Amino acid sequence: MQNIEAIGIGQNHYLILSAIIFSIGIMGVLFRKNIIMMLMSLELMLNAINLTFIAFGYFNGNLNGQIMVFFVMTLAAAEAAIGLAIAVMIYRKFNEVNIRYFEQMKG
Amino acid sequence: MNQLLPVAFLILFVIIFGVGLMYLASLFGAKGSKSKSHLEAYECGVQATEAKTSKVSIKFYLTAILFILFDIEIIFMYPWALSLNDFIASGSGVYMLGAMGFFLFIFIFGLYWEVKSRALEWE
Amino acid sequence: MGSDIFEFSINGLKIIIIFMMMVQIVPLLVWVERRGSAYIQNRFGPNRVGPLGLTQLLADAVKFLTKEEFVPQGSYKFFFYLAPVVALIPAALAFGAIPLSIPIQVEAFTMMGRNWGPYTFPFQSFELGLGVVFVLGASSLAAYALLLAGYGSNNKYSLFGALRASAQTISYELSMGLSIVGVLLVYNTFNFTEMVAQQSGPLAFKFLGNDLLISWLPNWGIFYQPLGAILLFAAFFAETNRLPFDLPEAEGELVAGYHTEYGGFKMNMFYIGEYGHMLVASALMTTFFFGGYTLYPWLTPESLNQALSSFSPTQASLITAFSLHLVFLVKVLFFLWIFIHVRWTLPRFRYDQLMDLGWKTMLPWSLVNAIVTAVIIVLMRSHWS
Amino acid sequence: MSTFIISNLWFYVLALSLIFFAFKVVTSANPIHSALHLVLTMMGVAGLFFHLNAQFIAGVQVIVYAGAVMVLFVMVLMLFDLKHEFNAFAKGLVSGFLKLMSVALVVGYLVGVFLESGESKGVKASLTTSGDQTSTQLQVTRDLAQLLYTKYVLVFEVLGVLLLVVAIGAVAISRIQGGTHAKH
Missing domain, CATH: 1.10.287 (Helix Hairpins)
Known part of the structure; x- marks a missing residue:
């Protein structure tokens, strides 16, 4: 770990930070029962992934990381839109957002 | 770093400005009665109904x-x-x-x- | 922010002064609005308190500070108090990114036994390469203040007012974004200072490959993007919830929309946010379409420098910076007067008309504007030889 | 060591606040609190992008994520009018333990791959060579555009079609009337 001290903020700093946020996101998905909270934790994980892409792009000196983040953002926004549309439909019909309730969903 | 420092400085100043003057206003402001009806949300006079x-x-x-x-x-x-x-x-x-x-x-x-x-x- | 203590403190002071400029514009505009509306409706307006009612502003300020501190029962105290502060931040950030004049060059000088090197102070809070993207990001955060205020005050009608206001704000952000695409096509840069630099010369453009020069017209953006200017200005009315787009506050039962429960200084902060957005809108209109801080034949950085060659370089750059700043302020005040003038002349839209206008007329028209601009630019700028 | 910390203080401050906000997103009971903390996390990540010479992506992140997606989240949460959630967290000791173990496994593997993927590259020269800070930001965005519309133009068109599909899908979903529990 010695050479990281001399250079300053190295690539591993960013990667460890995004790993921490990614793990917080996974725990959010696993532990929360509200659908919308799970979608939010998913957004958190996608943000961590974007951070990794940009960190690799910056430290390897090419722009592929930024292009990839551009596309990940589009997909994340589209996924959030559809996820929330479904969540609102479920809420309007069942008046309940707790994920455990839907295990008995028929058909 | 000095690109974002002014932005952070401005956000900090705006928050301090806002919260400070709001606190000042709460000090100088008149003290209204704390009765339940006085604090009722304004429903143009009609009894508040559940949304x-x-x-x-x-x-x-x-x-x-x-x-x-x-x-x-x-x-x-x-x-x-x-x-x-x-x-x-x-x-x-x-x-x-x-x-x-x-x-x-x-x-x-x-x-x-x-x-x-x-x-x-x-x- | 600065290499040494002198530059650091000057930049810090400048940021505070520019924010204070935005805060102080509120009493001035309120006074102009009340006098102006009185003039339009053939009555006097405030003239009791001091000459022409000018000290009415101080009376308002004191009134705002001494109003009762009211929090509706059962409301979410944290959101209730957070909303006014969040209402201030987007306008302050956006106004900080717009250049108000050319940077001030200060020569090396000695003070207190130390010689301080030459400095250049940009005449704006923060100098960003991508100014336009920053301003768009800041103004897209405005919806949070409305939602927080509506949700925090535990009043079902202010919740509906907040939802309507934020739905209107976001649907007009689309046509604002598209008309800014038209502006970017013309200037090819996100940086405001480069945009103003391109507008400081005579009207010169490439026509089917060969250059054309009209010397008596300034090279302003309005000649390249007339439709874009109209669409952007209309979208700004909707962004600031000004009449004729201020329906969320005007419906009978909504009373005052999302800020029904706010009184005293918290209400004043919402006004500062609204008038701040108006100021940002006028500053953007002048920077995009009316040449920012330059006035082509007389007041441009080059012409002023020649005229002031007798002064020392620091004084010359100070005088040019502040005189160009005055030019900028005059243009901004002109647009502010239009904002106020429109408020007292046009009736307001019904909510479905308002949303139809946003989605079904302004969005397609700004799309057409962007496409036509791109086609003309490719036609004109590609060399046909 | 101290000069190293002070000159790179901004990274540690930003990183710690990011982790704190992310943690608050997951653990706060009132969903609107967590939505607002998620907005702050996204602004923090945008700040980090700004320093990684990706200024345009930072702007896009603020406009798209913090300004559009999170407004939808807050709006939906307000429509539901969810009060304080009491049993917000999944109960069960054994399942909780298994979940924690799986998360630790995944993250441990990730960090292991990062650290052993060779020495840190250190602070790379900025992506483009030209002059002061503001022009490099513009130059990076121009190179990004150059790359986006020449090499990745097919992805760009496919994403346009994807957005169309999602728009039609969202409207169709909001129109479903029937359904197993529909009360006729």
Whole structure:
């Protein structure tokens, strides 16, 4: 770990930070029962992934990381839109957002 | 770092300015009575009734969803608008028009479908 | 922010002064609005408190500070108090990014036994390469203040007012974004200072490959983007919830929309946010379409420098910076007067008309504007020889 | 060591606040609190992008994520009018333990791959060579545009079609009337 001290903020700093946020996101998905909270934790994980892409792009000196983040953002926004549309439909019909309730969903 | 330092400094100053003057106002302000009816939310005199999410509320989130999708299509147009001149200089201006033309055709078709399918009707 | 203590403190002071400029514009505009509306409706307006009612502003300020501190029962105290502060931040950030004049060059000088090197102070809070993207990001955060205020005040009608206001704000952000694409096509840069630099010369553009020069017209953006200017200005009306787009506050039962429960200084902060957005809108209109801080034949950085060659370089750059700043302020005040003038002349839209206008007319028209601009630019700028 | 910390203080401050906000997103009971903390996390990540020479992506992140997606989240949460959630967290000791173990496994593997993927590259020269800070930001965005519309133009068109599909899908979903529990 010695050479990281001399250079300053190295690539591993960013990667460890995004790993921490990614793990917080996974725990959010696993532990929360509200659908919308799970979608939010998913957004958190996608943000961590974007951070990794940009960190690799910056430290390897090419722009592929930024292009990839551009596309990940589009997909994340589209996924959030559809996820929330479904969540609102479920809420309007069942008046309940707790994920455990839907295990008995028929058909 | 000194690019973002002024931004952080301004945000900090605005928060301190806002919270400080709000606290000042609460010190100088007259003390109203704490009775229940006095603190009742203002319902123009009518007894406050519980909110029932009505049909119109669906239109709000549908507008927000369509806003996200069309906003991303506009974001894709920013780099195009920025580099169109460089592409013209390097002789491939028409190619850029073609590439964005197809994208805009999809944008216009989506907008047309939204209008025709009466998704944005506010009754 | 600065290499040494002198530059650091000057930049810090400048940021505070520019924010204070935005905060102080509120009493001035309120006074102009009340006098102006009185003039339009053939009555006097405030003239009791001091000459022409000018000290009415101080009376308002004191009134705002001494109003009762009211929090509706059962409301979410944290959101209730957070909303006014969040209402201030987007306007302050956006106004900080717009250049108000050319940077001030200060020669090396000695003070207190130390010689301080030459400095250049940009005449704006923060100098960003991508100014336009920053301003768009800041103004897209405005919806949070409305939603927080509506939700925090535990009043079902202010919740509906907040939802309507934020739905209107976001749907007009689309046509704002698209008309800014038209502007970017013309200037090819996100940086405001480069945009103003391109507008400081005579009207010169490439026509089918060969250059054309009209010397008596300034090279302003309005000649390249007339439709874009109209669409952007209309979208700004909707962004700031000004009449004729201020329906969320005007419905009978909504009373005052999302800020029904706010009184005293918290209400004043919402006004600062609204008038701040108006100021940002006028500053953007002048920077995009009316030449920012330059006035082509007489007041441009080059012409002023020649005229002031007799002064020392620091004084010359100070005088040019502040005189160009005055030019900028005059243009901004002109647009502010239009904002106020429109408020007292046009009736307001019904909510479905308002949303139809946003989605079904302004969005397609700004799309057409962007496409036509791109086609003309490719046609005109590609060399046909 | 101290000069190293002070000159790179901004990274540690930003990183710690990011982790704190992310943690608050997951653990706060009132969903609107967590939505607002998620907005702050996204602004923090945008700040980090700004320093990684990706200024345009930072702007896009603020406009798209913090300004559009999160507004939808807050709007939907307000429509539901969810009060304080009491049993917000999944109960069950054994399942909780298994979940924690799986998360630790995934993250441990990730960090292991990062650290052993060779020495840190250190602070790379900025992506482009030209002059002061503001022009490099513009130059990076121009190179991004150059790359986006020449090499990745097919992805760009496919994403346009994807957005159309999602728009039509969202409207169709909001129109479903029937369903197993529909009360006729």
